[in-house]
Amino acid sequence: MSLNWKEINLVLEELALEGAQIQSAVQSAFDVVVFKIHKKGETRHILISLSSGACRLHETFTAYPKHPGNSQKSLRFAQFLNSKIVNGWITEAVQLGDNRIVRIAVKRGEDVYRLYLRLWSNAANFIVTNEEGIIFDVMRRLPKRAEITGGCYLPEDTRIAAPARSTSPEKPVREYNIRELPGEGSFNKKIDVYYTAKGGALSLEALREQALRRHEGSIGRITSALERLREKENSFANAERFKHYGDLILSNIADIKPDDKWLEADGIRIELEPHISPASAAGKYYDRYRKAKNRLAEIQREIAAGEKELKDLTDKLNQLLTEENPLVLAKLIKSAVSSAAAKPSKKEKTRPGLTFKRGDWLIYVGRDANENDELLRRHVKGNDLWLHARDYHGSYVFIKQRSGKTFPLDIMLDAGNLAIFYSKGRNNRAGDLFYTQVKYLKRVKNAPKGLVIPTQEKNLTIKLDDERLRTLENCKI
Numbered sequence: 001m002s003l004n005w006k007e008i009n010l011v012l013e014e015l016a017l018e019g020a021q022i023q024s025a026v027q028s029a030f031d032v033v034v035f036k037i038h039k040k041g042e043t044r045h046i047l048i049s050l051s052s053g054a055c056r057l058h059e060t061f062t063a064y065p066k067h068p069g070n071s072q073k074s075l076r077f078a079q080f081l082n083s084k085i086v087n088g089w090i091t092e093a094v095q096l097g098d099n100r101i102v103r104i105a106v107k108r109g110e111d112v113y114r115l116y117l118r119l120w121s122n123a124a125n126f127i128v129t130n131e132e133g134i135i136f137d138v139m140r141r142l143p144k145r146a147e148i149t150g151g152c153y154l155p156e157d158t159r160i161a162a163p164a165r166s167t168s169p170e171k172p173v174r175e176y177n178i179r180e181l182p183g184e185g186s187f188n189k190k191i192d193v194y195y196t197a198k199g200g201a202l203s204l205e206a207l208r209e210q211a212l213r214r215h216e217g218s219i220g221r222i223t224s225a226l227e228r229l230r231e232k233e234n235s236f237a238n239a240e241r242f243k244h245y246g247d248l249i250l251s252n253i254a255d256i257k258p259d260d261k262w263l264e265a266d267g268i269r270i271e272l273e274p275h276i277s278p279a280s281a282a283g284k285y286y287d288r289y290r291k292a293k294n295r296l297a298e299i300q301r302e303i304a305a306g307e308k309e310l311k312d313l314t315d316k317l318n319q320l321l322t323e324e325n326p327l328v329l330a331k332l333i334k335s336a337v338s339s340a341a342a343k344p345s346k347k348e349k350t351r352p353g354l355t356f357k358r359g360d361w362l363i364y365v366g367r368d369a370n371e372n373d374e375l376l377r378r379h380v381k382g383n384d385l386w387l388h389a390r391d392y393h394g395s396y397v398f399i400k401q402r403s404g405k406t407f408p409l410d411i412m413l414d415a416g417n418l419a420i421f422y423s424k425g426r427n428n429r430a431g432d433l434f435y436t437q438v439k440y441l442k443r444v445k446n447a448p449k450g451l452v453i454p455t456q457e458k459n460l461t462i463k464l465d466d467e468r469l470r471t472l473e474n475c476k477i
Contacts, residue, residue, distance in 0.1 A: 002055035002121045003191070004176040005098040010187050011058050012102065015046065017093035022086055022106065027078035029330040031139070033126065034060065037090070047192075048117055050124035050139060051330075054195060057102060057117055059188040062196050063325060077126070080137045085113060085128070098176075101155045116155060127153050207329045211320040214333065219313055226306045233299050239292030245270045246285035253278045288446070351379050353395075356418070356475045361411045362400040365418050366450075372396040373450035382439030385412070386454070387419045390432040394423025396450070398438070416462040417469055426464075433460040 020039035047060040088108030104115040126139035133154040181190040366372035
């Protein structure tokens with residue numbers, strides 16, 4: 001529950017901010033600012049929170065995260081406050097009527113700034129303007145409200161300060177009272193204790209629930225993926241039997257007749273293919289053995305990576321759930337979200353093959369079967385375009401789809417040149433291509449790695465263009 005207007009007035013009355021100097025500003029979370037102020041030999045910390053359900057202004061007696069070290073930048077709004085507001089003197093701190101908008105005037109040298117704290121649960125903001133209402137900066141940039149640098153904010157105009165309150169009999173005006181909170185000391189002290197222990201979105205309980213929600217989904221997905229991988233591991237675990245089948249066929253080759261469909265040996269019944277020789281049948285079993293062994297090793301690597309990721313996530317969640325300071329916990333959650341958002345860029349660095357960037361378009365090239373398969377499995381999506389030389393072994397080339405855009409002919413010619421250049425048809429200087437979207441590629445069961453059958457494919461004839469290839473070489477990233 002956010003502070004009501006009567007509580008805000010009591011907080012301001014107790015703080016008596018007029019005449020205090022602002023010595024520092026720390027943005028300890030994306031929606032929390034703490035001012036360090038000094039007045040008449042006394043230093044205090046004033047917390048301003050815009051968190052939904054916990055909008056408030058009061059003195060805090062709880063430890064909060066300090067400025068980040070040299071390895072991290074302060075958040076944008078904190079940088080602005082420290083450059084413009086810090087070392088200024090507070091000349092006014094009032095609430096505008098009963099609208100839960102606090103105006104704090106700060107004078108620094110010849111400059112006068114107005115700090116507006118709009119403590120509305122669903123539309124909170126911290127806005128800094130000049131005396132004419134021109135906005136210097138805001139904590140939350142809201143273009144639809146014109147709350148951006150250069151906009152205008154004049155909440156003193158009661159026509160725009162807050163929605164009119166209903167006076168109809170069906171919706172009577174709500175009466176607000178100052179809450180009776182447990183504890184001793186000033187109302188500021190009680191409020192600080194209350195919000196630290198229970199209060200709204202910044203309470204430990206709510207933050208821990210938020211941490212659980214953010215991590216349980218990922219933990220569940222990784223756990224399910226590991227279960228599927230372990231099922232595959234079990235299916236490949238008895239790959240040795242294929243090698244044994246091949247050995248038995250070769251050791252009994254003299255007893256196998258041309259039309260035999262089965263071989264009975266050592267109590268094992270082995271299927272044969274009558275239209276091929278026993279040696280070829282043994283070779284097929286050896287091929288299945290090698291593929292199963294390779295796939296088993298790949299699956300085991302994926303399982304190891306998944307188990308490590310699961311452990312890291314679980315350890316991170318345990319760290320969040322044992323944190324006792326709500327402001328530190330809020331910052332850790334934000335940090336975890338930022339890290340998760342940055343994760344795809346890490347994957348980009350480990351993408352196999354070659355990458356070319358032409359304007360805003362990305363082209364991926366796999367140089368062998370392994371890279372083709374890896375790109376197809378993990379780095380392209382259904383609407384991306386696939387190109388491959390017809391009648392020649394060679395690279396898979398992919399053009400990454402851009403939302404709302406069709407594939408330009410010039411980019412297709414770039415990709416087509418790369419597909420011919422990185423194929424066995426390079427020396428012919430020309431060739432035909434298949435091209436279709438990735439979602440129309442069909443995998444073949446028990447086929448070599450990376451092999452697909454295209455559907456809804458179209459044809460493109462390409463003659464190698466040396467100038468285009470030189471340009472592409474300069475676009476490699």
